[in-house]
Amino acid sequence: MKEGKKKTPEVIVENIVASTSFADKLDLDAIAQALEEAEYEPEQFPGLVYRLDNPKTATLLFRSGKANCTGAKNVENVRKTVEIIADKLRNLGIDVYKNEDLKIVIQNIVAISDLGTELNLNEVAMGLGLENVEYEPEQFPGLVYRLEEPKVAMLLFGSGKIVCTGARRTEDVAIAVQKLADELAALGLLKEKEEGD
Amino acid sequence: MKEGKKKTPEVIVENIVASTSFADKLDLDAIAQALEEAEYEPEQFPGLVYRLDNPKTATLLFRSGKANCTGAKNVENVRKTVEIIADKLRNLGIDVYKNEDLKIVIQNIVAISDLGTELNLNEVAMGLGLENVEYEPEQFPGLVYRLEEPKVAMLLFGSGKIVCTGARRTEDVAIAVQKLADELAALGLLKEKEEGD
DNA sequence: AAAGTATATAAAAGGGTTTTTAAAAAGATT
DNA sequence: AATCTTTTTAAAAACCCTTTTATATACTTT
Numbered sequence: 001m002k003e004g005k006k007k008t009p010e011v012i013v014e015n016i017v018a019s020t021s022f023a024d025k026l027d028l029d030a031i032a033q034a035l036e037e038a039e040y041e042p043e044q045f046p047g048l049v050y051r052l053d054n055p056k057t058a059t060l061l062f063r064s065g066k067a068n069c070t071g072a073k074n075v076e077n078v079r080k081t082v083e084i085i086a087d088k089l090r091n092l093g094i095d096v097y098k099n100e101d102l103k104i105v106i107q108n109i110v111a112i113s114d115l116g117t118e119l120n121l122n123e124v125a126m127g128l129g130l131e132n133v134e135y136e137p138e139q140f141p142g143l144v145y146r147l148e149e150p151k152v153a154m155l156l157f158g159s160g161k162i163v164c165t166g167a168r169r170t171e172d173v174a175i176a177v178q179k180l181a182d183e184l185a186a187l188g189l190l191k192e193k194e195e196g197d
Numbered sequence: 198m199k200e201g202k203k204k205t206p207e208v209i210v211e212n213i214v215a216s217t218s219f220a221d222k223l224d225l226d227a228i229a230q231a232l233e234e235a236e237y238e239p240e241q242f243p244g245l246v247y248r249l250d251n252p253k254t255a256t257l258l259f260r261s262g263k264a265n266c267t268g269a270k271n272v273e274n275v276r277k278t279v280e281i282i283a284d285k286l287r288n289l290g291i292d293v294y295k296n297e298d299l300k301i302v303i304q305n306i307v308a309i310s311d312l313g314t315e316l317n318l319n320e321v322a323m324g325l326g327l328e329n330v331e332y333e334p335e336q337f338p339g340l341v342y343r344l345e346e347p348k349v350a351m352l353l354f355g356s357g358k359i360v361c362t363g364a365r366r367t368e369d370v371a372i373a374v375q376k377l378a379d380e381l382a383a384l385g386l387l388k389e390k391e392e393g394d
Numbered sequence: 395a396a397a398g399t400a401t402a403t404a405a406a407a408g409g410g411t412t413t414t415t416a417a418a419a420a421g422a423t424t
Numbered sequence: 425a426a427t428c429t430t431t432t433t434a435a436a437a438a439c440c441c442t443t444t445t446a447t448a449t450a451c452t453t454t
Contacts, residue, residue, distance in 0.1 A: 015415035017435050045412045046438045058413050060437060068436045070414035108435035110415045140432045141418045153433050155417060163417050165434040212445035214405050242442045243408045255443050257407060265406045267444035305405035307445045337402045338448040350403050352447060360447050362404040399452065403445100410440075416433100423428070 009177040013170060015071060015110040018078045020103060022086060022096040023065040031061065034092045050085060057081045068107070078104055108166060111173040115160040115181060117191040124156060127187040145180065152176045206374040210367060212268060212307040215275045217300060219283060219293040220262040228258065231289045247282060254278045265304070275301055305363060308370040312357040312378060314388040321353060324384040342377065349373045 028048045032040035040048040047060035047068075055077035060068045067085075072078045082102050089096045096102075121143045125135045134144035142155035142163070150172035155163040162180065167173045184190045225245045229237035237245040244257035244265075252274035257265045264282075269275045279299050286293045293299075318340045322332040331341035339352035339360070347369035352360040359377065364370045381387045 012416090014417095015434095017414065019436050039412095041412095042439085046440090047412065049413065051413095060413060062437050062439095064438075066437055068413075070436090072414090105436085107437095108414095110434070112416050134432090136432095137419080138431095140430095141420090142432065144433070146433095155433060157417055159418075161417055163415085163433070165415085167434090209446085211447095212404095214444070216406050236442095238442095239409080243410090244442065246443065248443095257443060259407050261408075263407055265443075267406090267442095270445090302406090304407095305444095307404070309446050331402085333402095334449080335401095336449095338450095339402065341403070343403095352403060354447055356448080358447060360403070360445085362445085364404090395454100397452100397454075399450100401449080401451105402447095405444100407442095412437095414435100419431085421428100421430075424426085 008174045009113050009181065011111050011113045011164075011170070011173045011177060013073050013109055013111045013173070015108075016069075016073065016075065016078055016106060017108040018069045018072070018075075018104050018106045019066065020069065020082050020105070021064075021066045022061070022082075022089060022102070023094070026061055026063055026065050026089075026094070028061065028063055031089070031092065031094070035088065052081055052084060055080055059085055061085075069104075075104070075106065078106075106168050109168065109170060109173060110163065110165045111167070111170075113162045113164065113173070113177045115162060115184070115190060117160050119156060119158055119160055119184075119189065121156065121158055124184065124187075124189055127189050128183065147176050147179060150176050154180060156180075205371045206310050206378065208308050208310045208361075208367070208370045208374060210270050210306055210308045210370070212305075213266075213270065213272065213275055213303060214305040215266045215269070215272075215301050215303045216263060217266065217279050217302070218261075218263045219258070219279075219286060219299070220291070223258055223260060223262050223286075223291070225258060225260055228286070228289065228291070232285065249278055249281060252277050256282055258282075266301075272301070272303065275303075303365050306365065306367060306370060307360065307362045308364070308367075310359045310361065310370070310374045312359060312381070312387060314357050316353060316355055316357055316381075316386065318353065318355055321381065321384075321386055324386055325380065344373050344376060347373050351377060353377075 028040055032038045032048055038048050038050050047062050049060055051058045055072055057069055057071040069078050069081050083099050086096045125133045142157050145154045150167055152164050152166040164173045164176055225237055229235045229245055235245050235247050244259050246255055246257055248255045252269055254266055254268040266275050266278050280296050283293045322330045339354050342351045347364055349361050349363040359374055361370045361373055
């Protein structure tokens with residue numbers, strides 16, 4: 001039973017933030033005019049917000065032609081979102097780059113995982129070192145733990161659930177959660193509940 | 198008289214913006230507390246404003262330890278300002294880098310020059326090309342002319358006076374003004390007033 | 395009439411604005 | 425009691441904020 005280490009932690013991607021560029025400039029006033037669903041309040045924020053129902057995403061378009069897509073749970077849906085918006089813009093007579101030139105860069109991945117055991121966050125805070133951790137239960141029930149490699153921030157909850165954010169690659173989420181699990185195991189803070197698989 | 202071209206346009210530096218770093222972090226609240234003359238309103242702006250009478254400068258200090266010095270008319274006064282502030286901080290018991298490690302980077306130079314002739318800005322706008330110029334006398338009396346090399350913005354006034362901003366080296370101001378003068382001369386827009394030297 | 399305001403230019407600094415998403419706990423509101 | 429909002433984390437985008445300085449117009453306030 002030495003090889004009891006799980007292959008790779010089960011991770012669920014909940015949100016992807018990705019950037020792209022539709023053109024070298026965009027006339028947001030014209031777009032806001034033409035697309036009724038668009039939200040554009042330049043006094044408040046320089047980006048135009050455009051929401052899609054399927055995939056369920058929100059994309060911010062900027063005058064520079066650059067854009068950020070948020071809310072997708074996988075890269076395919078980021079791509080779909082970007083191409084749907086590109087088509088809408090083309091239908092408006094706006095010149096945008098060809099689909100194959102729409103380069104998508106993942107900027108942030110938010111994912112959850114589950115350690116499978118409840119955590120005593122006070123013990124975890126002591127174990128990981130108070131200087132490496134932020135834990136103020138009065139303010140927020142999660143304990144914040146930052147990793148340098150991969151560079152992510154993890155929120156640990158008493159339930160054993162983990163939120164990981166900051167990763168740019170899905171595999172880094174798994175690596176980060178594994179590192180965390182290993183550290184907690186080494187500290188004897190995981191109750192080793194055999195979840196019967 | 199073919200070599201009537203002035204060697205280098207007379208330029209007066211009016212303002213230098215330079216950046217530096219005093220430490221890897223600064224406690225602005227403590228500094229604001231200790232230095233009564235400091236202005237610090239973090240809700241309004243994250244930088245602490247510290248003004249000196251001699252040299253007459255205003256320096257913005259940030260939590261990151263970085264700072265911007267504005268108002269000096271020469272680099273020596275930027276250096277003086279930075280060292281005076283460093284000393285003040287040391288006297289407060291704040292740890293800052295040694296003077297020789299305080300690296301100063303000039304970020305912007307504002308300078309004036311004078312073409313020696315009055316300009317008809319409407320003719321200048323036509324001559325330089327309306328697409329290369331911004332001129333809305335109702336809004337602002339100056340004509341904006343941008344150069345790519347050196348990358349500066351020049352404001353031309355009917356009086357023949359020029360404001361040049363954006364340069365990082367003093368010599369670039371002279372180069373920019375010379376380029377402008379050459380272009381205007383080629384267009385026959387300089388009245389060649391021999392100013393008797 | 396004199397002294398302010400505004401208009402416009404460049405540059406750095408870093409915090410705010412907005413969007414998304416999960417976790418969970420406390421508080422407010424319905 | 426059920427539903428909301430707040431708290432926190434990360435990330436991109438591009439604007440605002442503030443400081444300085446000359447230039448020169450119009451407009452407002454003393």
